Amino acid sequence: MAVIDQIQQDVENLRATVPELRGVVLASNDGQPLAYSLSPDVEPHRVAAMAAAASSLGRRVSDSLQVGSLHEITLSSSEGQIFLYNAGGKGVLAVIGPTGANTGLIHLEARWAAREIGERMS
Secondary structure (H helix, E strand, O other), rough: OOHHHHHHHHHHHHHHHHHOOEEEEEEEOOOOEEEEEEEOOOOOHHHHHHHHHHHHHHHHHHHOOOOOOOOOEEEEOOOEEEEEEOOOOEEEEEEEEOOOOOOOHHHHHHHHHHHHHHHHOO
């Protein structure tokens, strides 16, 4: 099985493990979608571009404040949450969930997925 197929399976497994998720996108650091599982109304290229931009900004903030390397970012809004995880330094895993979602479960599963995907990408 090709690496990208394994990564796509990791993304689909994450979405299946946490069924309340609205979507999962693995983006390259330059904002291209590499693998995704999304609701039909969500555009993967748009999510990937924004995830990469937010992650890049997060890395710059972490570096500027000298707090170490960026691991993850959480964005909470009135109608949902977005979690961004570093995927081995080669990509960013974006996880979209509803407000009130079980963030503990999301973090547990998504951190594991980001670690696995990061290893596959190396």
